[in-house]
Amino acid sequence: KNQVEQSPQSLIILEGKNCTLQCNYTVSPFSNLRWYKQDTGRGPVSLTIMTFSENTKSNGRYTATLDADTKQSSLHITASQLSDSASYICVVTNNNAGNMLTFGGGTRLMVKP
């Protein structure tokens, strides 16, 4: 069964600090992995996408890593800002026909001043 597990479920950090969110998956066959940011009351917005051959991808202060061998990904946020407070969702796509997306449960991040 295709599954995506994220940890921690929630996280509180102080403004300016760094943090790392984890995503483990069992989706097969693997196609790509996306990290989304979902602000409260909004739909998710894509931050990064990585394919099997990519190990790291950056988008400003967000850096995603992918280890396709261990089926793990991380999202590192550098110098956090209050506006980073949101849920971060890991989504893994497989290569099968039909609905190919498996969503993680998300990590709820709160950045405090």
Added chain:
Amino acid sequence: GAGVSQSPSNKVTEKGKDVELRCDPISGHTALYWYRQSLGQGLEFLIYFQGNSAPDKSGLPSDRFSAERTGGSVSTLTIQRTQQEDSAVYLCASSKGLAGGLNNEQFFGPGTRLTVL
């Protein structure tokens, strides 16, 4: 508009009533998805439409849920005889093609928050 829009943004209804939720996808996007997000939970796939193909309804939780997409554009999600457990945020997303591919990013609407009393 430039993005996916959904209406209403909030809907409060009484148990047993029917509700209709609307989604306007990005113009030209052939794929349209409906998801449900319960409080503190991940997104739960409900149904998707791709072009003129038959919709994939494999995620609908019961026969009280149905959706249609008219003219390959606007979609309506209908929940009949609503129950309290139907309370959630219902998100719609669209993509150029079947979502997941590198060039087929899903763009999400703001969601409709449904509360069943």
